[in-house]
Amino acid sequence: MPPVATRNMPGEPDIAAYRAAISHFATGVTVVTASSADGPAGLTANAVCSLSLEPLLMIVCLDLGSRTLQVVRRARRLAVNVLARDQQELAASFASKAPEAEKFRGVGWRELDGAPVLDGVVAWLVGEVRELLPGGDHVIGVAEVSSVGAPGGEPLVYYRGGYHSLAS
Numbered sequence: 001m002p003p004v005a006t007r008n009m010p011g012e013p014d015i016a017a018y019r020a021a022i023s024h025f026a027t028g029v030t031v032v033t034a035s036s037a038d039g040p041a042g043l044t045a046n047a048v049c050s051l052s053l054e055p056l057l058m059i060v061c062l063d064l065g066s067r068t069l070q071v072v073r074r075a076r077r078l079a080v081n082v083l084a085r086d087q088q089e090l091a092a093s094f095a096s097k098a099p100e101a102e103k104f105r106g107v108g109w110r111e112l113d114g115a116p117v118l119d120g121v122v123a124w125l126v127g128e129v130r131e132l133l134p135g136g137d138h139v140i141g142v143a144e145v146s147s148v149g150a151p152g153g154e155p156l157v158y159y160r161g162g163y164h165s166l167a168s
């Protein structure tokens with residue numbers, strides 16, 4: 001991949017420059033899920049990180065326009081599903097605006113500790129939403145982790161706008 005030209009930006013960087021720079025921060029790929037009376041909801045998210053050990057807190061940043069945020073606001077519980085390398089199709093599907101029922105069609109999942117956990121993930125973390133803080137066009141969700149699992153396997157990686165494996 002060609003390098004992005006180095007630019008000194010004493011002024012305000014524009015959105016394209018910001019995205020190009022932050023895209024070098026390689027991340028895993030997760031599907032953040034929550035439950036509602038109408039069924040499960042979920043979106044692909046990489047703005048996820050660990051926050052605290054005492055208490056156990058994680059951060060999930062959710063777009064104000066996402067339907068999943070509406071479900072998280074009501075459920076006050078969510079699951080972070082860390083995708084495996086062979087789950088790229090799931091990442092694409094959960095990043096879409098397809099109806100929620102369609103996103104989950106053919107996808108194995110089970111409710112664990114009050115949130116939907118997807119089959120085949122390398123790890124999952126379920127937590128109770130403690131805070132939904134303002135963060136520009138996103139909401140910074142802080143969740144207290146109440147159960148986790150780590151079946152393991154190779155994770156899916158997101159880097160410079162594309163999906164990768166650790167080896168690639």
Ligand SMILES: Cc1cc2nc3c(=O)[nH]c(=O)nc-3n(C[C@H](O)[C@H](O)[C@H](O)COP(=O)(O)O)c2cc1C
Nearest residue numbers: 043044045046047061062063066067068095096097
């Ligand atoms: C690799 C990747 C990472 C993403 N990360 C986030 C994220 O951290 N937070 C977020 O709100 N949306 C993120 N999105 C966008 C959502 O997945 C997308 O807006 C989705 O359509 C929202 O679905 P919903 O409206 O059904 O909740 C990401 C998309 C991709 C492809």
